[in-house]
């Protein structure tokens with residue numbers, strides 16, 4: 633199968649990477665079902681990357697319907713070691729204004745309905761998740777943003793992403809509650825992805841594109857899909873530039889990430905006690921340890 637060391641998951645408004653050359657579309661099947669869409673392999677400058685539209689290229693999947701395990705497994709099958717998630721988010725802080733970019737370093741889980749582990753069915757593992765994004769990859773993303781000096785875009789290094797279930801946006805009471813927790817941004821997708829990427833020993837970081845002030849701000853209208861898409865269209869080109877620069881930096885200088893050995897001390901079950909079917913399903917993730 634074709635290979636790419638760097639993967640990109642594009643969220644709302646980012647369904648395609650315009651700059652990709654020599655594009656190849658691959659349909660991938662996984663032991664956890666099919667990904668959200670075909671994966672698109674292509675070259676950015678000299679580097680092969682794999683792109684996936686998180687909600688499908690026609691945006692047909694709700695956050696709660698996303699096949700998170702299949703998406704991450706498909707990236708792993710392609711040999712992805714670094715995964716960049718580009719995502720639309722609401723801002724929970726005055727200083728993070730629409731069109732700004734945030735590279736968060738923490739998450740709060742408010743999802744209710746997601747499967748966010750590959751483990752179970754006879755094999756138990758508990759990954760370390762105190763630092764839920766790869767700080768080395770996040771630094772490359774943030775430095776790439778800073779180096780571009782994008783007009784009207786302020787970079788926020790670090791911050792907490794609240795991952796809510798959706799699909800309805802938050803109530804005002806919820807939005808104020810998350811603000812009182814000190815959270816920076818809110819979205820519906822990145823936490824399960826970050827957990828599964830860690831279990832798959834893939835370094836993961838988020839490029840969060842602020843599209844709105846959610847519904848807490850007295851001087852701004854409450855978030856609507858129209859607002860999110862309008863702002864994303866305004867800075868989708870910037871997001872693509874950031875991804876391109878990140879890929880350039882990563883291919884010149886790929887960091888060694890703790891994520892790449894996340895399972896080393898995480899698996900509790902002795903592997904000779906794991907049922908054969910489970911072992912087969914988990915082969916790609918476990919083969920280093922079998």
Ligand SMILES: CSC[C@H]1O[C@H](OP(=O)(O)O)[C@H](O)[C@@H]1O
Nearest residue numbers: 643644695719720819820821860
């Ligand atoms: C279109 S607004 C809500 C939608 O946008 C974000 O998607 P993504 O994270 O894939 O960019 C948010 O998480 C919701 O899924």
Ligand SMILES: Nc1ncnc2[nH]cnc12
Nearest residue numbers: 720721722818819846855
């Ligand atoms: N305010 C918001 N809440 C949840 N997800 C979002 N995605 C973009 N804006 C959002």
